[in-house]
Amino acid sequence: MEVExxxxxxxxSDAQELHVLAVDDSHVDRKVIERLLKISCCKVTxxxxxxxALQYLGLDGEKSSLGIDELKVNLIMTDYSMPGMTGYELLxxxxxxxxxxxxxVVIMSSEKILARIDRxxxxxxxxxxxxxxxxxxxxxxxxxxxxxxxxxxETEQMKEGSCSRxxxxxxxxxxxxxxxxxxxxxxxxxxxxxxxxxxxxxKIA
Amino acid sequence: MERxxxxxxxxxxxxxxxxxxxxxxxxxxxxxxxxDDANPNFVxxxxxxxxxxxxxxxxxxxxxxxKNPLDFAKLDSHMHQFQGSNSSIGAKKVKTECTxxxxxxxxxxxEGCKRTFQQLKREYALLKTKLEAYFEVA
Numbered sequence: 001m002e003v004e005x006x007x008x009x010x011x012x013s014d015a016q017e018l019h020v021l022a023v024d025d026s027h028v029d030r031k032v033i034e035r036l037l038k039i040s041c042c043k044v045t046x047x048x049x050x051x052x053a054l055q056y057l058g059l060d061g062e063k064s065s066l067g068i069d070e071l072k073v074n075l076i077m078t079d080y081s082m083p084g085m086t087g088y089e090l091l092x093x094x095x096x097x098x099x100x101x102x103x104x105v106v107i108m109s110s111e112k113i114l115a116r117i118d119r120x121x122x123x124x125x126x127x128x129x130x131x132x133x134x135x136x137x138x139x140x141x142x143x144x145x146x147x148x149x150x151x152x153x154e155t156e157q158m159k160e161g162s163c164s165r166x167x168x169x170x171x172x173x174x175x176x177x178x179x180x181x182x183x184x185x186x187x188x189x190x191x192x193x194x195x196x197x198x199x200x201x202x203k204i205a
Numbered sequence: 206m207e208r209x210x211x212x213x214x215x216x217x218x219x220x221x222x223x224x225x226x227x228x229x230x231x232x233x234x235x236x237x238x239x240x241d242d243a244n245p246n247f248v249x250x251x252x253x254x255x256x257x258x259x260x261x262x263x264x265x266x267x268x269x270x271x272k273n274p275l276d277f278a279k280l281d282s283h284m285h286q287f288q289g290s291n292s293s294i295g296a297k298k299v300k301t302e303c304t305x306x307x308x309x310x311x312x313x314x315x316e317g318c319k320r321t322f323q324q325l326k327r328e329y330a331l332l333k334t335k336l337e338a339y340f341e342v343a
Binding site: 025026027028029031032035036039081083110131132134135 | 232235236238239244247250251254255257258282285286288289290292293294295
C-alpha cells in the first residue's frame with residue numbers, strides 16, 4: 001500500500017526507529033533487553049533461540065511470513081551461551097548469508113572470556129557486551145547504528161534515484177500503520193520525531 | 206501524611222539494608238530506573254520471572270545432584286543459567302554461591318557441589334523473603 005509522498009523523502013532511518021532482533025534463552029534477560037530497547041525508542045522482536053532468530057530472518061529455508069522491507073532488522077543482539085545454537089554459531093550463519101551479512105550483530109555474555117570475545121569479533125560481531133547490559137550500552141549502540149544507517153541511506157539515494165524513493169514510501173506507510181506499542185514516556189513519542197524528520201529530510205544529490 | 210512518610214522511611218531503610226548486607230547490587234537500581242509511569246510494575250514483573258526460572262533451575266539441579274556419578278557439565282550448564290538470572294536482577298550473594306558451585310563443578314568436587322548448593326538454596330530463600338517484603342511495602 002503506497003502513501004502519497006507529500007513532504008519529500010521520508011525513510012525509516014529518518015524517523016530514527018531501529019528494529020532490533022534480540023535473541024536470548026533467558027526469559028528474564030529477554031524482558032530486560034526488551035525494556036532497554038523500548039526506552040531507547042527501538043522496535044523490538046525478542047526470540048528465545050538462534051533457530052527462531054533464523055526463522056524470523058527467513059534464513060531457515062522456510063519463507064518468512066513478512067516481506068523483506070517489513071522485516072528490515074537494523075541490529076541483532078544475541079546472547080552467547082544458548083542451548084542448541086550458540087550466539088557465535090548464529091553470528092556465523094548471519095555473516096555467511098548474502099542477504100543478512102550487513103546487519104550488525106552484537107554478542108552479549110555474562111562471561112568475559114578473552115578468547116571468546118576475539119573469536120566473535122573476528123567472525124564479524126560489531127561488539128561484545130558484558131551482561132547485565134546497561135541502558136548506556138544500548139544508547140551507544142543505537143547512535144552507532146543510526147550513523148551507519150544514515151550513511152547507507154545517502155549512498156543509496158545517490159546510486160538508486162527513483163527506485164529508492166518508492167521503497168522509502170512503502171517504509172513510511174508501514175511505520176505509520178504498524179501497531180507496536182508506542183511508549184507514552186515523553187522521551188520518545190513518535191509524533192515529534194515525524195515532524196523533525198519531515199523538516200530535515202535529506203536532499204538527493 | 207505521617208503514615209506515608211513513615212512508610213517511605215521504612216522502604217528506604219529496607220532497600221538500604223539489602224545493599225548494605227550485600228544481598229543486592231546496583232543492578233537492581235538499574236532496573237528500577239527502567240520503570241516509569243507507563244510501566245510501573247516492570248521490576249516486579251522481572252522478579253516474578255526470576256522466581257519462576259529459579260524454581261525450575263533449582264529443581265533441575267536438585268535432581269541432577271541425586272545422580273551417581275554426577276554429570277558436572279550438565280550441573281555447570283544449569284548453574285550458568287541460574288547465575289545469569291541472578292546477575293540480571295542484581296542478586297549478589299546468590300551469584301557468589303553460583304560462582305563457588307561452578308568452581309567445584311570444574312574441579313569435579315562432589316562434596317563441594319552438594320555443600321555449596323545447600324548454602325545457595327538458603328541464600329536464595331533469604332533473598333526471596335526480602336524481595337517479597339520489599340514489594341509489599343512498595
